[in-house]
Amino acid sequence: MSKLGTSFYDHPIFTPQAFRVPTRAEKILLDQLHDHLWTGKPGAFFHGPPRIGKTTAFLNVRDSIQARSGVHLPALYTSMPPRDKNTIREVHYKCLTHTGLSFNRRATCNELANTLVAHLIELSHLTEHKTVILIVDEIQRLTPKQIEVFSELYDTLYEHNLRLCVFMVGNSSSSHLLLSDLELNCNESIRGRFFTEQHKFKGIHSKQDVEFILKQYDKLRYPEETGPTYTEFFSEKEFNNGFRLAQLSSIIWDTFNTYRKQLKISSWPAQYFFSALNLLLPDYLYKYGAKNFESDMISACIEASGLLHAPYQ
Amino acid sequence: MRPISDTVINTGYWLSQPLESWYSVMIRLFHCNPSLTFYGWKMFLNDNKACSTEKMFDLLKDLYLKQAEILPEHKQELERHSHQIPNGKLKLCQECGNAGYHSYLFQFPWLHTCPLHSKPLESLCIECNRPWGNCEEFFKHHCQACGLKPLDEYLVLQYNLGRQDFTGLLTLSEQVDKLAKSSVLWFCWDQYEDLVFTRENKVNMRPSDEDFASVMLHLYPKATIALEPYLTYQATTHKQWLVKSTQWQPSDIYEDCTNRYTRTLSHNHLCPEIYGHIIQLPQQMVLARQKAIKRVHELLSEIHPKTHSLHRSDISSIMSIESDCPLCIAFSCWYSILLVDNHSWYIPPDDPEQNFLYFDGIKNYPKTPTPCKYLATEESYYETPIDFQAFMYEIDLLQCFLQVYEYIATSYVQVIKSYPRTVYIADLENYLTHVKPSQDGQAYFQLHNHCLDGYFPNSYLPESFTLKKFPEIIEMLKKNNPHFFYMNKELYRDGLTSVQYQMLDLLFVHNQFRNHYVAYSHFLESNFEKIRAFLSRKGKITNTC
Numbered sequence: 017m018s019k020l021g022t023s024f025y026d027h028p029i030f031t032p033q034a035f036r037v038p039t040r041a042e043k044i045l046l047d048q049l050h051d052h053l054w055t056g057k058p059g060a061f062f063h064g065p066p067r068i069g070k071t072t073a074f075l076n077v078r079d080s081i082q083a084r085s086g087v088h089l090p091a092l093y094t095s096m097p098p099r100d101k102n103t104i105r106e107v108h109y110k111c112l113t114h115t116g117l118s119f120n121r122r123a124t125c126n127e128l129a130n131t132l133v134a135h136l137i138e139l140s141h142l143t144e145h146k147t148v149i150l151i152v153d154e155i156q157r158l159t160p161k162q163i164e165v166f167s168e169l170y171d172t173l174y175e176h177n178l179r180l181c182v183f184m185v186g187n188s189s190s191s192h193l194l195l196s197d198l199e200l201n202c203n204e205s206i207r208g209r210f211f212t213e214q215h216k217f218k219g220i221h222s223k224q225d226v227e228f229i230l231k232q233y234d235k236l237r238y239p240e241e242t243g244p245t246y247t248e249f250f251s252e253k254e255f256n257n258g259f260r261l262a263q264l265s266s267i268i269w270d271t272f273n274t275y276r277k278q279l280k281i282s283s284w285p286a287q288y289f290f291s292a293l294n295l296l297l298p299d300y301l302y303k304y305g306a307k308n309f310e311s312d313m314i315s316a317c318i319e320a321s322g323l324l325h326a327p328y329q
Numbered sequence: 330m331r332p333i334s335d336t337v338i339n340t341g342y343w344l345s346q347p348l349e350s351w352y353s354v355m356i357r358l359f360h361c362n363p364s365l366t367f368y369g370w371k372m373f374l375n376d377n378k379a380c381s382t383e384k385m386f387d388l389l390k391d392l393y394l395k396q397a398e399i400l401p402e403h404k405q406e407l408e409r410h411s412h413q414i415p416n417g418k419l420k421l422c423q424e425c426g427n428a429g430y431h432s433y434l435f436q437f438p439w440l441h442t443c444p445l446h447s448k449p450l451e452s453l454c455i456e457c458n459r460p461w462g463n464c465e466e467f468f469k470h471h472c473q474a475c476g477l478k479p480l481d482e483y484l485v486l487q488y489n490l491g492r493q494d495f496t497g498l499l500t501l502s503e504q505v506d507k508l509a510k511s512s513v514l515w516f517c518w519d520q521y522e523d524l525v526f527t528r529e530n531k532v533n534m535r536p537s538d539e540d541f542a543s544v545m546l547h548l549y550p551k552a553t554i555a556l557e558p559y560l561t562y563q564a565t566t567h568k569q570w571l572v573k574s575t576q577w578q579p580s581d582i583y584e585d586c587t588n589r590y591t592r593t594l595s596h597n598h599l600c601p602e603i604y605g606h607i608i609q610l611p612q613q614m615v616l617a618r619q620k621a622i623k624r625v626h627e628l629l630s631e632i633h634p635k636t637h638s639l640h641r642s643d644i645s646s647i648m649s650i651e652s653d654c655p656l657c658i659a660f661s662c663w664y665s666i667l668l669v670d671n672h673s674w675y676i677p678p679d680d681p682e683q684n685f686l687y688f689d690g691i692k693n694y695p696k697t698p699t700p701c702k703y704l705a706t707e708e709s710y711y712e713t714p715i716d717f718q719a720f721m722y723e724i725d726l727l728q729c730f731l732q733v734y735e736y737i738a739t740s741y742v743q744v745i746k747s748y749p750r751t752v753y754i755a756d757l758e759n760y761l762t763h764v765k766p767s768q769d770g771q772a773y774f775q776l777h778n779h780c781l782d783g784y785f786p787n788s789y790l791p792e793s794f795t796l797k798k799f800p801e802i803i804e805m806l807k808k809n810n811p812h813f814f815y816m817n818k819e820l821y822r823d824g825l826t827s828v829q830y831q832m833l834d835l836l837f838v839h840n841q842f843r844n845h846y847v848a849y850s851h852f853l854e855s856n857f858e859k860i861r862a863f864l865s866r867k868g869k870i871t872n873t874c
Contacts, residue, residue: 112364118337118373123364130480134339134361141343176484 027238027249029294036076037236039286040228041069041219046077048215049183053147054084058170059182059210061155064217066187067326069286071095073217074151074185083145090139091149096157107158107165108132111150129165133172140178147179155186156194160203167206182210185217221283226272227265229289233297234260250297254306261301264309268293271314275323284323291321338362340396344487347495348406348432348502352419352462354393355386356429359467360483367468382464419461422448426461427474428486434502444497445490613719614700621726663730698725 028035045062052060064070078091094114099106108128112119115135119128140148152158152166166182173180186194198207220226233246248255272284292314300313318324341361346353359365365373371380374388420435422443435443435450443450453460457472467476478486610618700722 116337117339117362119362119364120366120369127364131339131362131364134341134363134480138339138341138343138361172481 027246029246029297032290032294035290035294036072037229037232037290038076039069039073039220040225041217041286042073042076043228045073045217046080049077049081049149052183052213053081053089053149053181057181057213059166059184060213060215061184061186061191061211062215062217063186063188063191064219065189065281065283065285067285067287068217068219068283070185070217071153072286074153074183078149078151081149083143083147085145087143087145089145089147089149090142091151092136092139093151093153095153096155096162098157102159102162104162104165107162129168133169136169136173136180137176137178140173140180145179146177147181148173150180150182151185152182153185155184156190158194160194160197160200160206163198163206163210167209170209184210188216219283219286220289223265223269226269226284226289227262229293230262230265230268231260233293234262246297250302251306259306264306267309267311268314271311272318275318279324279326285326288318288321288323288326292317292323295320338365338392338396340393344484344491346430346487346490347499348434350431350433350436351386351390352431353429355389355464356431356467358389358393359464359477360429360480363477363480367465418452420450420452421461422446422450423455423474424448425490426454428490429483430490431461432498434498445493445495610700611715611719613715614722617700617719617723618726621723621730698722698729 048060048062062070062074075093078093079088081089081091083089092111092115094111096107096110103125105125105128108125111132112128112135115132117131117135119131123131136148136150140146150166150169155163163184166180170180170182195211197203198211220229236246237243238246238249243249244252245255247259247261251259276282276284295317296313300317301309304313338358339361341357344357344361359370368379370389371382371385372378374380374385374392380388418436419431421431422445424446425431425435425443430445442448454472454475456474457466457476459466459472459475461475466472469476701718
């Protein structure tokens, strides 16, 4: 237990808010975003079940979005909050809040809109591609009228020979109302621009997805570059003898499968997956070693992660 | 790429235009952040505390420079002109004012017309009659021209501005920058007169003949033949008119002490630091100097009585003198250059680092005229009578003054910019701030219809001399062509004797000076009788041997 000092608990897996491990879903998402960007589409709608990792995935990939030439494109992320009154000003206000810009909180809608336009134009000029990406999360909380804000932004930038690409993100179940509203003829322009292309975000839904993430644990190091890998950190001897966490992907997935059928869910929500895995490493793998690893341990971790009490079971 | 998380304001850097000033940047910041009020800016910049407008500007500058790291060259340019934040004293043309563009070049006192729009640079907005640059008024939306505009309208104006041709402004800036490059001006004052110069503070103007009226003494073979009866053949062959060819041996001392040029070796007891040549001038040449100095001095005295104070002062006291003009400065420089001591002429060594006003663009310029004058042909050269030399020397000295003045007049603002090295001229800015437009002694430019008029004080130079077209000024600055001064004959005629007039007419008036290298032989042949008469009056030409 010599490692159980302060440095042991400094490991990133103990700080979930800062813990970032690339998933296969993120890779797929990035490919989808690039497909849209590179084919000149104005935007798309990404939806999926709650807690599946949409927001995390978008936040993780937002700085990796590239033009075809490999140049990184600036992306602005904003998340829409629920409000008593759904006003257009609120959308501008929220977008500006996420930009980090300083602005007068009592400014008019027009002033906020102009500030946002100026900011998007400025971002788009950062690269020679004159393109800026806007990621709008929790879109199910907006009305079609509020979504028109993004059409206006798109048009304004277009007037200046710049390109705005808007990716809407929302919960599948809660977006039904919005999507049905958008089916109306009066909302055709919004629908045609941003909702023609719809993608379901699947999260962790196969053994390959699990294996992809476990491989990251075998690769990622703490401290970065000089330290041991995550797996090595918690099972040094076995790791040096050839053990890799990815070898457990089958048993982990199979154990989850029993719960999946019981809970009637198609994918393992990322939050609960990482919660279970990050319990597994210090509480079981570290203590009992890889040789003594059993599916019961995984079951215990899954149950401790809170999956069984998740809101959508 | 700049991290988005670092962004606190929209910089609008992508709308930046060449040579813009801080005023221009601030107007852009205000337009690109329309949700911030004037008060909001102050609070935001000063940690939610109210502050003065001046402090707000300073904080805004710092913030902008911090954020503008993505464009280092842009940042560099702004930092260079950071002292150019004018408040309430802006000069703008109405078009630039509407677009919110201002260049530091507009603030030059001699520039009266916008090089971009060819409209007058005014200190007041035509629409509201308020001074440009009043930020509080700017936020009140009172004036559609100089007030805060909607973003889309501002962007359209900026795009239109971006389509303007900035070439003229850029060229002017480029030339002005050349003049602004570091140069060390060292002057000799009366108190140093007897000590000549030390190596550290000597004046190094390179000697020249080609840049002065005496260049006319180059003759061509045909002319030589025509003038042969009046010239004494000199055995040594020279093809160039250079100082090198005129160095004396100790034995070259005339019996007549008034006609004596004596070379002093550089390592003499008076100035061991100097390793050039010091030549003791004949009395006539000293008198020629005094006449030239007196003439310029009298002209300046007519313009304003403070002329004297400057050149008689110590360097330290010059810094405190107020209300002096470029002509006085030029006079001081010129006077100091001449008076190594009253009776000698210093030839500096051929060392570029020590040349007076030596830097790119004005290499070896201004120059000092050689006192001894020879008639040079392609085959040989001849010494001329000493009184003729004195006359030519005086003319050359006057022209030398104009060269110095040209330098000062074109560079005074830039010299002020680098004032730690050239503090002596710092008071010029003060002078220009207080001087009234009609006051004599003010150098100015007037740019309209692509013509840049002015450049010399009205009172000193005839009107015809001051009319220069903008491209010509640029061309002149590029080439630093001193012969430009010859274009006006009146300059040289004023105050001369009738004999001098006659000679000047021969030299300048009836000749296309710019083509003198080509047209001389023809000129001399066609004016042979006049030249002969002139030379006859002065007596026979003596032999140098």
